Amino acid sequence: MIHKIPIENILFLDIETVPQIDTWNNLDPTTQYLWDKKTKSQRKDEIEASEFYEQRAGIMAEFGMIICISIGMIDSNTGKLKIKTYSGEEKDLLISFCELFNSPRLNNVILCAHNGKEFDFPYIARRLLINGIQPPIPFQMFGKKPWEIPHIDTMELWKFGDWKSYVSLELLAHIFGIPTPKDDIDGSMVADIYYKDGDIDRIIHYCEKDVLTLANIFRRMRQEDLLKRLD
Structure with missing residues (x-):
């Protein structure tokens, strides 16, 4: 079945997240409670x-935030994967990311992420609402039956x-014999690299490698x- 999906309609994505506040001691008492x-x-x-805040706050949308979103789509001219990253202040990067879906090319877009249904897709949608931004149509799930949502999750496919x-x-x-995306850092290191370094x-480099790896999986x-990245 997945062989029938036009790969040029797939938007491969990955996000990197960190706690909204760098340390537990800097949280206000209500948030701590x-x-x-x-x-x-x-x-x-x-x-x-x-201690649990330091370990897990970044992966919970109520206490974390998105610091970058990397996306990849097939370039029709070269057949390579064209990758772009949105970064900066969270609200600004989310607004820019949402503008992507105004393109006629993305009318039939299919989102793809690894563990996307449990993490990336709902995290993005929640952070959009928290920032006062209407989620684009691909992120609007209410009233849809599971089989009406075309998102692809490579973890789900593997199950x-x-x-x-x-x-x-x-x-x-x-x-699958694909070069590892974790040859420099992994997800557990992102918050320290963001706040301390x-x-x-x-x-961003790490996130973009994940997108290329995702597409090749x-x-x-x-x-x-395997796809090559468009330089």
């Missing part, structure tokens, strides 16, 4: 709310109905040759 309350059932008894299974992008890249360019799942 609400974090403690929300995460109590997720934390083991020996893990304090402050083949095995809902208890989890597989990382890095592992899929390895087993201030090196957004390094994070999808290609391998269709038994197709």
